[in-house]
Amino acid sequence: MSREPASDTPMTALYETIAGDEDARVCSDIPEEACNAQPINFFVHLVSNTLSKVGDELASARLVLAWMLGALGAPAAFAGFLVPIRESGSLIPQLFVAAAIRRQPVRKWFWVLGSVGQGLAVALMAVVALTLEGAAAGWAILALLIVFALSRGVNSVASKDVLGKTIAKRRRGTVMGYAASAAGLATLGLGLYLTLANLEHAGVGLFAALLAAAAGVWWLSAAVFAGLHEHPGATEGGGNAVSEAIRSLGLLWRDRDFGHFVLTRALLMSTALALPFYVLLAEAATSGSFVTLGLLILATGLASAVSAPIWGRASDRSSRQVLIVSGLIAGLLGIVLATASWSGMAPALDGWVFAVFFFVLGVSHAGVRLGRKTYLVDMATQQTRAAFTAVSNTVIGVLLLVGGLFGLLAQLAGTEFAILLLALFSLAGAASAWRMREI
Known part of the structure; x- marks a missing residue:
């Protein structure tokens, strides 16, 4: 069924244009109050997810952190741990985080907290780039990457849950697709810069600048997502984290x-x-x-x-x-x-x-x-x-x-x-x- 928002606004009109068809305000599986807020929530998801994806590229474990460790003289073994920690560290703990998130009727603040944590981790990495060298820098970066990955894990669970509460079916893939596209354009610009710039002679200040920019992007993303209109949802399944994790398997x-x-x-x-x-x-x-x-x-x-x-x-x-x-x-x-x-x-x-x-x-x-x-x-x-x-x-x-x-x-x-x-x-x-x- 189709339910109209409370009023027509320029944002609503833009939302309908981007959504791309005449039933752009169809809300088949979210409450009426969430349907009314869907236009503004669509853009909150779009902007915040775009910013977080840009932050991912600026602090890429596969590229930026690996290059930085080499520039700081850290042993090569440290670079081998970057991607496993970055990916698995953000995925494995999620089973235990989900129960805690489930106990809260409003979950957007978990996403905000995760973005703040990621920004803090990469900001401290920038400090490491300017103050430490060798193995000390390697250990510090790996420790901060664990903090980054855990914060990202909180984000991942909260984002899908909040997306399902605030954006109706047939709109979710669209908003994620546009966010990925916008972030891809930013990556395009970064790749062009790295291709043309003489990074072989660049100092560690370049990596510190990239990480500082990533921190700012994540904090901005958190501020945008804080404005999401999320209504309280069901809290079943929010028991003890360990028992809920085992039962959920x-x-x-x-x-x-x-x-x-x-x-x-x-x-x-x-x-x-x-x-x-x-x-x-x-x-x-x-x-x-x-x-x-x-x-x-x-x-x-x-x-x-x-x-x-x-x-x-x-x-x-x-x-x-x-x-x-x-x-x-x-x-x-x-x-x-x-x-x-x-x-x-x-x-x-x-x-x-x-x-x-x-x-x-x-x-x-x-x-x-x-x-x-x-x-x-x-x-x-x-x-x-x-x-x-x-x-x-x-x-x-x-x-x-x-x-x-x-x-x-x-x-x-x-x-x-x-x-x-x-x-x-x-x-x-x-x-x-x-x-x-x-x-």
């Missing part, structure tokens, strides 16, 4: 649809795990050209900016089909690249060709991210959404740690073999998504 086999979704997400995790191996192959083939690295960063930003709105709208129609298509793209791409490299073609490929491969993989990964987020939010109810999110993220967090074995595999059998195996996992993920129930 049973959802994997008690709810077959949810268990199937987690299996599909685990298989499609291969699109994220493949990214560094594409970089390794490009680095080896182009003799470590810094221009190639800049082109890969540009390709990442362009992939998100171009594909995210399309994936977002497609997810609102069928997030299951988005997962199928994006898994197929990643699988076929990996097979092509591995085969080309084994045939001796890789050394003949320049940075631009690798950037095209990286762009297509980035498009696929964006589809997986938006498709699985939209599917989870739409599949769950207000009573189960936080638990579904926490269980899913915890399982994936554990598997990400195991995913580090692909690095050993690449060292023993070659980068191409790791890419090929991950491509097969992507195809398996597409097949699993094909068998999921349409939401």
Whole structure:
């Protein structure tokens, strides 16, 4: 059914234009008071999520922090812990955080707290960049990254729960898609700067500036999200965190649809795990050209900016089909690249060709991210959404740690073999998504 907001405003008109169709104010699964506030909440989600994604890029563990540790003279072993801590540290604790969040009828403040925590962590990293060197700097960065990851975990659980309370179905994928696109444009600008600037001679002040900017962006994001119009919701399932966590794990086999979704997400995790191996192959083939690295960063930003709105709208129609298509793209791409490299073609490929491969993989990964987020939010109810999110993220967090074995595999059998195996996992993920129930 369609329920009209209390009054027509320029923001409402802009919202209807962005929503893109005549039933832009349809609210099928949120209360009437949330429906009335949906136009302003749409833009609060859009701006705050865009800012948080920009902060992610400015303080990227895969790029900025790794480069900074090298510039500070930290042992190389520290850089190897950055991505596992960044990803798993934000996912695994969520199962225990969800119960505490569930006990509160208004949950936006958890998102605000998480953003403030992330900003504080990277601000202190900037201080580390200016004051410490060597192993001391490495330990300090890893400790702060744990704080960052835990804060991000709080954000993740709260964001999906609040999104489900304040934005109706058929609008959630759209708002996430536009946010990812805007952040992708910002990444594009960062990649262009890194490509053109002479960073080989830049001091640690550059990294401190990037981290300080990231802190400011996260704090601004928190301030924007504080203005969200969220009405109190159900608080069932907010008991003891540990017992609730153990009980929630049973959802994997008690709810077959949810268990199937987690299996599909685990298989499609291969699109994220493949990214560094594409970089390794490009680095080896182009003799470590810094221009190639800049082109890969540009390709990442362009992939998100171009594909995210399309994936977002497609997810609102069928997030299951988005997962199928994006898994197929990643699988076929990996097979092509591995085969080309084994045939001796890789050394003949320049940075631009690798950037095209990286762009297509980035498009696929964006589809997986938006498709699985939209599917989870739409599949769950207000009573189960936080638990579904926490269980899913915890399982994936554990598997990400195991995913580090692909690095050993690449060292023993070659980068191409790791890419090929991950491509097969992507195809398996597409097949699993094909068998999921349409939401």
